[in-house]
Amino acid sequence: MAETALTNPGESPARAAGWQGIADDWSSDQRAFKNVSWGKAMMWIFLLSDTFIFSCFLLSYMTARMSTTVPWPNPSEVFALQIAGHHIPLILIAIMTFILISSSGTMAMAVNFGYRRDRTKTAILMLLTAALGATFVGMQAFEWTKLIMEGVRPWENPWGAAQFGSSFFMITGFHGTHVTIGVIFLIVIARKVWRGDFDVERRGFFTSRKGNYEVVEIMGLYWHFVDLVWVFIFAFFYLW
Amino acid sequence: MTSTAVIDGQHPSLHAHAHETVAAGTTHAKGQQHPIKLYLVVWGWLFVLSTCSYLVDYFGLHGYLRWSLILLFMVLKAGLIVAVFMHMAWERLALAYAILLPPVAVLIFVAIMVFESEYTHLIRVLFFAAPT
Numbered sequence: 001m002a003e004t005a006l007t008n009p010g011e012s013p014a015r016a017a018g019w020q021g022i023a024d025d026w027s028s029d030q031r032a033f034k035n036v037s038w039g040k041a042m043m044w045i046f047l048l049s050d051t052f053i054f055s056c057f058l059l060s061y062m063t064a065r066m067s068t069t070v071p072w073p074n075p076s077e078v079f080a081l082q083i084a085g086h087h088i089p090l091i092l093i094a095i096m097t098f099i100l101i102s103s104s105g106t107m108a109m110a111v112n113f114g115y116r117r118d119r120t121k122t123a124i125l126m127l128l129t130a131a132l133g134a135t136f137v138g139m140q141a142f143e144w145t146k147l148i149m150e151g152v153r154p155w156e157n158p159w160g161a162a163q164f165g166s167s168f169f170m171i172t173g174f175h176g177t178h179v180t181i182g183v184i185f186l187i188v189i190a191r192k193v194w195r196g197d198f199d200v201e202r203r204g205f206f207t208s209r210k211g212n213y214e215v216v217e218i219m220g221l222y223w224h225f226v227d228l229v230w231v232f233i234f235a236f237f238y239l240w
Numbered sequence: 241m242t243s244t245a246v247i248d249g250q251h252p253s254l255h256a257h258a259h260e261t262v263a264a265g266t267t268h269a270k271g272q273q274h275p276i277k278l279y280l281v282v283w284g285w286l287f288v289l290s291t292c293s294y295l296v297d298y299f300g301l302h303g304y305l306r307w308s309l310i311l312l313f314m315v316l317k318a319g320l321i322v323a324v325f326m327h328m329a330w331e332r333l334a335l336a337y338a339i340l341l342p343p344v345a346v347l348i349f350v351a352i353m354v355f356e357s358e359y360t361h362l363i364r365v366l367f368f369a370a371p372t
Contacts (some may be wrong), residue, residue, distance in 0.1 A: 017333070019333075025334035026334055031339075034334070035332065036332075036335055037329065045337050048339050048343070051346075052346070053332045055343070055346045059349060059353050062252070062357070063353045066358065067356075067358075069362075069369070073360060089297060089348045090294065090298075094290070098287065101286045102283070105283035105286075106285075108325045109276060112272075131289060139308050144348050221326055223325075224326045227321060231314055232318070235311070235314035239296065
């Protein structure tokens with residue numbers, strides 16, 4: 001065993017881009033995702049699996065809506081509100097959309113300030129994101145209450161195809177659950193940021209790994225995904 | 241590799257961001273670093289696109305015009321969120337393709353279910369239509 005394997009002590013050579021880069025990264029017999037930590041890669045893979053879950057929900061909704069012989073209730077009317085005597089179609093959903101997009105904006109900025117190690121701004125922006133997310137869930141609770149009062153059930157509704165209720169409760173319910181989990185997750189991470197855990201690399205209580213500001217970005221990936229799913233729900237369920 | 245996707249990024253245009261952040265005095269920061277202005281611009285565009293898709297409903301557009309506009313605004317919004325907010329534009333292609341290509345397979349599933357539901361609809365019309 002005179003010859004030992006050479007380790008690479010310094011900078012690794014420049015990596016190829018494009019297709020050559022993909023082939024090199026995946027065939028290197030090491031790790032495929034070169035400059036992405038395991039945490040970020042796993043969050044992306046989790047989000048990919050979640051994409052399939054929501055795809056299945058939207059597909060089952062499409063199948064139900066395409067195959068029913070009964071007219072589908074008009075979402076524009078179902079989700080209309082009377083505001084100051086004016087009948088405005090779909091207004092509640094539009095406001096919810098703007099709130100969720102704003103929460104994505106504040107989250108993106110929180111990630112940015114995190115990498116600048118500005119923990120006060122990061123924590124405040126994360127808490128603002130959580131507040132906007134909680135507002136969204138509150139408006140969704142209002143929407144559910146209104147529809148249930150009007151007689152919408154998973155098996156029937158006053159306006160048309162019975163599958164409307166089951167699709168609605170399934171899709172928005174699952175999305176709302178994601179938002180709620182995200183709000184809790186945001187508050188937990190914001191507390192860690194506020195306490196300065198990521199400045200002193202304090203070890204996590206469960207994983208006992210050193211914390212760093214990448215955790216904020218991973219949290220952000222989840223939050224933006226929730227916003228992303230809403231973009232598709234808004235388009236296919238509410239607008240179509 | 242502590243350097244960012246921006247620093248060793250393959251797109252020449254992205255180097256501009258790196259220089260701006262350097263100029264802003266954050267040379268020691270690691271991870272994804274982009275000017276705040278970029279996020280504000282994307283935020284603004286998401287508002288504009290959401291307003292547009294709401295107006296599609298508000299003005300009661302119908303048929304293929306409505307559906308194509310809805311899909312257009314949806315794809316643009318989704319693209320902005322994934323590319324900029326989730327930083328996919330600055331990741332290496334090995335990750336981007338691993339995450340973005342599998343959902344394309346869902347489109348095949350969509351095609352299968354379109355055939356399936358048209359068949360179901362036909363059968364329902366033929367055999368279960370309400371007696372008149």
